[in-house]
Amino acid sequence: MSKLDAANAMTTMTKGWIGAIRRIPSPNCDDRPEGQAVSLIVIHAISLPPAQFGGDSIERLFTNTLDPGVHPYFAAIRSLRVSAHFLIRRDGELIQFVSCDKRAWHAGISCWQGRQRCNDFSIGIELEGCDDIPFEDKQYDRLIGLIKLIRAHYPVAALAGHADIAPERKTDPGPCFAWQRLAVEGIPPRITA
Ligand SMILES: [Zn+2]
Secondary structure, eight states: OOHHHHHHHHTOEETTEETTSEEOOOSOEEEOOTTOOOOEEEEEEEOSSTTOOOSSHHHHHHTTOOOTTSOHHHHHHTTOOOOOSEEEOTTOOEEEOSOTTEEESOSOSOEETTEEOGGGGEEEEEEEOBTTBOOOHHHHHHHHHHHHHHHTTSOOOEEEEHHHHSTTTOOTTOTTOOGGGGOSTTOOOBOOO
């Protein structure tokens, strides 16, 4: 594939999958409710173990292959069945786990604008990160490109953080996430619950 082909592939989506990025299909997904349009993007942060970056633990969590012997925290979360559509790593790499046409299991019990079960109508994007460490420029650049691409295919009207839609349970993407960096043309506004 030439460089130009690769760039074009990043701007295409087929059946909810972006071309030419790493794809690690997660079994933790199912169909969206009939007729449910995608109207929201939920921004998350994750690191496994917490505040440690690198390695393949996030991919393993989303594919139910986490080794509980590697870290005590993993034993506590090994039975979770979760996923997100996308993960943006610290170096800006974008990985897709679930087709945007399908429902990923990222939001859990949640409510946005009076609507329950945000997984039904949202796309979940995880950034590798935590509450106490700033995110990388490459992550913001990749996130902005990804949101623009999603918007070209789905009627997304707003962004929200996981903490916005599940404030009692969640803090991500956390205080280090610079929402103002998403205030650029083509990116929908953050609307909290
Ligand atoms: Zn989250």
